[in-house]
Amino acid sequence: MPNITVRGAEVKFPGTKKHSEPVLALSDVNLSIPDQQFVCLLGPSGCGKSTLLNLIAGFLEPTDGEVLVDDEPVAGPGPERGVVFQSANVFPWLTCAQNVAFGPKLRGKSKAEVAEQVDHYLERVGLLPFKDRLPMELSGGMRQRLSLARVLINDPPILLMDEPFGALDAQTRIIMQELLLELWERDRKTVIFVTHDIDEALLLADRVYVMSTRPGRILDHVDVPLARPRNYQVSNDKAFRDLRQSLFEQLHDDAAHSANVA
Numbered sequence: 163m164p165n166i167t168v169r170g171a172e173v174k175f176p177g178t179k180k181h182s183e184p185v186l187a188l189s190d191v192n193l194s195i196p197d198q199q200f201v202c203l204l205g206p207s208g209c210g211k212s213t214l215l216n217l218i219a220g221f222l223e224p225t226d227g228e229v230l231v232d233d234e235p236v237a238g239p240g241p242e243r244g245v246v247f248q249s250a251n252v253f254p255w256l257t258c259a260q261n262v263a264f265g266p267k268l269r270g271k272s273k274a275e276v277a278e279q280v281d282h283y284l285e286r287v288g289l290l291p292f293k294d295r296l297p298m299e300l301s302g303g304m305r306q307r308l309s310l311a312r313v314l315i316n317d318p319p320i321l322l323m324d325e326p327f328g329a330l331d332a333q334t335r336i337i338m339q340e341l342l343l344e345l346w347e348r349d350r351k352t353v354i355f356v357t358h359d360i361d362e363a364l365l366l367a368d369r370v371y372v373m374s375t376r377p378g379r380i381l382d383h384v385d386v387p388l389a390r391p392r393n394y395q396v397s398n399d400k401a402f403r404d405l406r407q408s409l410f411e412q413l414h415d416d417a418a419h420s421a422n423v424a
């Protein structure tokens with residue numbers, strides 16, 4: 163059963179005083195994502211990946227078409243969709259524990275229950291020893307883990323992630339990717355993960371949707387047949403290398419085509 167459906171979605175941003183031309187960011191986007199699937203949206207910068215994610219998150223409305231979650235039209239953000247952004251989304255004046263406690267406290271959970279859950283989720287992202295530290299005392303990767311714990315504690319069945327590891331160095335990035343894989347193996351949430359990195363998409367996803375240059379359309383999708391549980395060693399597999407090559411060619415051909423048209 164698909165739990166996220168995008169049908170004929172178009173997003174046209176209106177022109178402004180300075181730039182009078184409207185921007186067609188997405189055109190006729192169709193997606194059908196079943197429960198518990200890990201999906202990556204792969205495409206070049208500016209192709210509309212964030213716009214598509216923001217539609218599903220309910221931060222934005224389509225100018226045409228529709229977005230459904232569990233057969234209900236999306237009418238704004240909701241607790242069943244947790245969002246992780248590119249830069250860490252934490253309150254700098256709260257400690258790690260207070261940051262993670264924020265959601266459940268808001269939902270009126272008891273103090274004891276919140277405290278127990280906070281420890282559990284901090285442990286899962288490896289930050290329990292830092293529970294009383296402030297975000298500024300953490301590294302970039304640790305802050306992003308804190309963001310993840312803040313979202314995971316609300317246990318949303320759907321995780322929407324917009325290049326969450328884009329700002330991290332290569333080593334930290336692999337550690338975060340493997341952490342996410344480990345969390346997903348256990349919880350099996352529906353994940354939509356935006357990236358422009360082919361290797362990241364292949365390491366993580368069950369299915370990769372390839373988007374065209376603007377206006378963003380879904381060009382194609384590939385199913386990733388690599389066995390799970392996965393870690394970064396999977397990038398040595400022949401199947402991984404073949405898929406990498408074919409995705410690279412697809413993105414390259416589309417970029418070359420749109421450069422010729424422009």
Ligand SMILES: Nc1ncnc2c1ncn2[C@@H]1O[C@H](COP(=O)(O)OP(=O)(O)OP(=O)(O)O)[C@@H](O)[C@H]1O
Binds near residue numbers: 205210358
């Ligand atoms: N609020 C907005 N108003 C006007 N145009 C916008 C707005 N948000 C995005 N756009 C335009 O829509 C297009 C798609 O932007 P979007 O941010 O979705 O791309 P992206 O694929 O996420 O890129 P990146 O990989 O660089 O994050 C771009 O041309 C951008 O300029």
Ligand SMILES: [Mg+2]
Binds near residue numbers: 211212213324
């Ligand atoms: Mg983006």
